[in-house]
Amino acid sequence: MNKTNKVLIVDDVAENRKLLASIIARETDCTVMMAANGSVVLELIENEIPDLILLDIMMPDMDGYEVAQSLKEKESTQEIPIVFITSMTDMESKIMAFKKGGVDYITKPFNKNELLARVNAQLKLKNLQDELKSKNKMLSDREIHLTHLVEEKTRKIGKVTHALVTALENANLFNDNDTGNHIRRVSEYSALLAEAYGADREFVKRIRLFASLHDVGKVGIPDSILKKPGKYDPEEFEQMKQHVVIGARMLGSGEIDPMAKNIALYHHEKWNGTGYVQGLSGDAIPLEARIVTIADVYDALVTERVYKEAFSREKAEEIIGRERGKHFDPDLTDLFFEKSDVIHEIKNSLK
Ligand SMILES: [Fe+2]
Numbered sequence: 001m002n003k004t005n006k007v008l009i010v011d012d013v014a015e016n017r018k019l020l021a022s023i024i025a026r027e028t029d030c031t032v033m034m035a036a037n038g039s040v041v042l043e044l045i046e047n048e049i050p051d052l053i054l055l056d057i058m059m060p061d062m063d064g065y066e067v068a069q070s071l072k073e074k075e076s077t078q079e080i081p082i083v084f085i086t087s088m089t090d091m092e093s094k095i096m097a098f099k100k101g102g103v104d105y106i107t108k109p110f111n112k113n114e115l116l117a118r119v120n121a122q123l124k125l126k127n128l129q130d131e132l133k134s135k136n137k138m139l140s141d142r143e144i145h146l147t148h149l150v151e152e153k154t155r156k157i158g159k160v161t162h163a164l165v166t167a168l169e170n171a172n173l174f175n176d177n178d179t180g181n182h183i184r185r186v187s188e189y190s191a192l193l194a195e196a197y198g199a200d201r202e203f204v205k206r207i208r209l210f211a212s213l214h215d216v217g218k219v220g221i222p223d224s225i226l227k228k229p230g231k232y233d234p235e236e237f238e239q240m241k242q243h244v245v246i247g248a249r250m251l252g253s254g255e256i257d258p259m260a261k262n263i264a265l266y267h268h269e270k271w272n273g274t275g276y277v278q279g280l281s282g283d284a285i286p287l288e289a290r291i292v293t294i295a296d297v298y299d300a301l302v303t304e305r306v307y308k309e310a311f312s313r314e315k316a317e318e319i320i321g322r323e324r325g326k327h328f329d330p331d332l333t334d335l336f337f338e339k340s341d342v343i344h345e346i347k348n349s350l351k
Pocket residue numbers: 214215243267268
């Protein structure tokens with residue numbers, strides 16, 4: 001350690017101060033500071049923090065214990081080791097000295113070599129502690145820096161994901177009759193239902209992002225089917241069903257959040273197992289898909305499609321209610337009705 005240690009000598013008797021100061025100055029590399037009483041100590045340490053204090057106990061006004069106590073109460077000085085130096089040799093004084101935070105106790109008259117050995121031992125300890133502290137500080141600074149880096153990268157990945165989702169939405173919208181606002185609304189209803197269901201913030205954020213891709217697989221369905229005004233014949237319907245498989249294939253890369261694929265693949269499954277294409281039922285259908293299902297169907301009901309007029313809110317809600325436990329998860333259906341006013345508001349604000 002290159003730094004010069006500072007030792008503060010506190011004694012009301014000038015001769016004692018000088019004696020101690022001359023020993024420390026002569027026999028060690030330390031810089032010596034001196035104070036004749038407690039108030040001088042408290043003033044001194046405002047500007048300079050010593051590495052060790054040699055503190056007399058019996059002094060007028062503030063005694064050594066009181067000085068020690070006020071140093072221990074201050075954050076900036078509480079770690080300075082204090083060695084009491086006193087002519088009091090009784091056990092009680094010694095115990096009191098340690099109670100007040102002293103690290104050592106030297107009785108007067110002292111032996112010069114013993115004094116130096118004790119002072120050096122305490123300084124060595126203090127220097128090691130300082131070193132450890134600055135290493136820890138360096139480590140935590142580095143940790144903070146790394147955390148910032150990770151956060152920045154995460155933000156960047158989030159932005160890229162958003163951009164890719166938007167690109168896919170646009171591809172979807174180019175060849176489908178659905179409007180951009182249909183997928184916005186489905187996203188918002190889904191986020192609302194997920195929140196009402198008690199999903200955590202991250203889940204809500206993800207479902208808001210990926211719900212819009214539920215029909216992205218329609219890019220693989222021929223226009224003649226997609227834009228057919230009337231009802232599908234069975235063969236056309238089979239072909240139409242493939243949009244969920246195509247969507248799942250588009251979003252199935254391991255690098256994409258699996259929620260995206262789950263929504264695309266399972267948003268036509270029904271709670272009672274009569275949906276497509278897997279025929280899953282109940283909890284086997286991922287929550288995100290069960291949510292998007294009810295959001296998507298409701299929005300299809302209340303908006304005009306090539307094959308139908310827009311239904312009124314009442315009629316659409318009646319249909320949703322009838323399908324509780326059949327097409328839809330019963331719990332989510334209940335939540336849907338709890339939130340139906342907000343859902344209606346979303347519908348009107350995203351026309
Ligand atoms: Fe669909």
